[in-house]
Amino acid sequence: MKPQRLPLKQRHGGVIRRLRADGAGEDLIDFSASMNPYPPSIDWKPELCDILDYPDDTYIELKEAIGSAFSRDPSEIAVGNGSIELIRIYAQVFLSPGSGALIESPTFGEYAQSVLLAGGKLVKEPEDATVRYLCNPNNPTGKLLQREDVRSILHDCKEAGSRLFLDEAFIDLADPDESMSDHRDSDLFILRSLTKAFSVPGIRFGFGFSDPETIEAIETARPPWTVNRYAETYAIEALRHLPDLERSRRLIAEERAFLSGSIRSLGLFCHPSSVNYLLVDTGRDAGELQHALLKAGVLVRDCTSFGLPQSIRIAVRRHEENTVLIEALSACMH
Structure with a gap:
């Protein structure tokens, strides 16, 4: 008996481990998974965790x-x-x-x-x-x-x-x-x-x-x-x-403003955002752009699975990383 027909599995970001295992390189910067670039420091010691019960x-x-x-x-x-x-x-x-x-x-x-x-x-x-x-x-x-x-x-x-x-x-x-x-x-x-x-x-x-x-x-x-x-x-x-996340929100807002302004200066449409990622309409095939950026050491989220085949989602990261992204994006768009 065959299994019942199921909907296709969803595609997600956060594939950095697999890409590195396939030889993408340890220097690859992951903008596809939207994590807090300024997380609070947590005093947590996993080695002390009781896992015997x-x-x-x-x-x-x-x-x-x-x-x-x-x-x-x-x-x-x-x-x-x-x-x-x-x-x-x-x-x-x-x-x-x-x-x-x-x-x-x-x-x-x-x-x-x-x-x-x-x-x-x-x-x-x-x-x-x-x-x-x-x-x-x-x-x-x-x-x-x-x-x-x-x-x-x-x-x-x-x-x-x-x-x-x-x-x-x-x-x-x-x-x-x-x-x-x-x-x-x-x-x-x-x-x-x-x-x-x-x-x-x-x-x-x-x-x-x-x-x-x-x-x-x-x-x-x-x-x-x-x-x-x-x-x-x-x-x-x-x-x-x-x-402690108040500090994170403040720093993210600063970097989000830098990123969105830089992206718009490249002639791309950047949707207004209140959080730690930006949706960017690129005017070209998102999969092709994602592949080109990957060669430049940057991983972004291809939004085709969201029904947006010409859009990418970019996480807000720390300033030096965001600068690398803008340089790579600029090179790929020209």
Whole structure:
């Protein structure tokens, strides 16, 4: 018996290890994965991590640490092996075969992937949706909606009888004052991540907020022990450093202004962004440009998988690296 027909696997950035293994060189600068270039220093010693026992699958210590940082009760918190796991599980729990999901493009492809894997379908009208997905700030555009705008979207969802899945994975690097993390509503699920803000993509950890009934359903569907002890102990320590991200946001804003101005001076359209990446319309095949930049020692994100075949996404990195990018981009465009 053959496996059932599944949607094509999503393409992502963050392929630097594979490229280096294939001979791209250790000096290759990765602009394809949007990490904090100025992460706080975390006093975490993995060699002291106790891995001889299973993690506590209730993750009560971890949830209490999250709850303390965000003023939420542990019963309102779900955890997972990266935010991707929670995206997948949420779809499994709230979408039945044939139910609709509203996803505005361009945005993160894993929402649609999770909907289709759960047997759902993509719809264009709010009244046809069981779940509406919203990424704020949006990936790949970098657009940040204000809190009141999100509240208005949630109101529309409730009027239509649907739920809102709100992904705030990048909001700590944009403006946390616009977060909905303190908003309690049974029709709202808020997804958060430490990966981007603390620049630790190798530690797979995500978490989310909703009402206790929603959280219980997600935790029931989540496979046991998916958050390992390394991720758990790192997260508990990192949460104490959330205030340190103010410095990161300030420095990112400075470099973002430098990058966007430099890109526009090359005659390219750079979308306004509130976060640590820029969407650039290049006017040429993004895959070809990505390949040319790779030869110059720079890896950018080809946005063809977002439905933008002439656009690239560029992470904001430190100034000396950003200068290398601009020089390489200038050479490739002329």
